[in-house]
Amino acid sequence: KNQVEQSPQSLIILEGKNCTLQCNYTVSPFSNLRWYKQDTGRGPVSLTIMTFSENTKSNRRYTATLDADTKQSSLHITASQLSDSASYICVVSAGTGGFKTIFGAGTRLFVKA
């Protein structure tokens, strides 16, 4: 069964600190993996996308990694800001062209001053 599991469910960190969110998947055949950020009351917004051959991709203070062998991905946030408080959703696309998408339940991040 295609599944995407994220951990932790929620996380509280102090402003300025770093954190890492985890995503494990059992999706086949793998096409790509995307991280979305969802602010409270808003729709998800794409942060990064990674294909099978990529193992690191950065977008400003966000760095995503992918280990296709162990089927794990992480999202590292550097020097967190209050505006980073949001849910972060891991989404894995399967099949030729990534036709089928499976969403994780998300990690809720709270950044405190």
Added chain:
Amino acid sequence: NAGVTQTPKFQVLKTGQSMTLQCAQDMNHNSMYWYRQDPGMGLRLIYYSASEGTTDKGEVPNGYNVSRLNKREFSLRLESAAPSQTSVYFCASSRALGLGNQPQHFGDGTRLSIL
């Protein structure tokens, strides 16, 4: 630059009532989607439209119908609302189905409560 616009933002219905959720995109995307988001769960696909004139069932289609009115608009209808349909509904669009490297663009959701 609106992107994906959903209306209404909030709605409360009584069991058995019907309503239509509206969605429009201004990015000239071919594919559109309806999801529901429930606490502790990932977004689940209700229906999608690969292109104008086509619609297909997703993972949880029961109790819903859709209409792809034109390339811009994709509506979701609840014919007889049930409490189990209390959820946040998101509409999304993408350039085309099967282009997995293209992101989906989401609206800000409709928060629907069924009493």
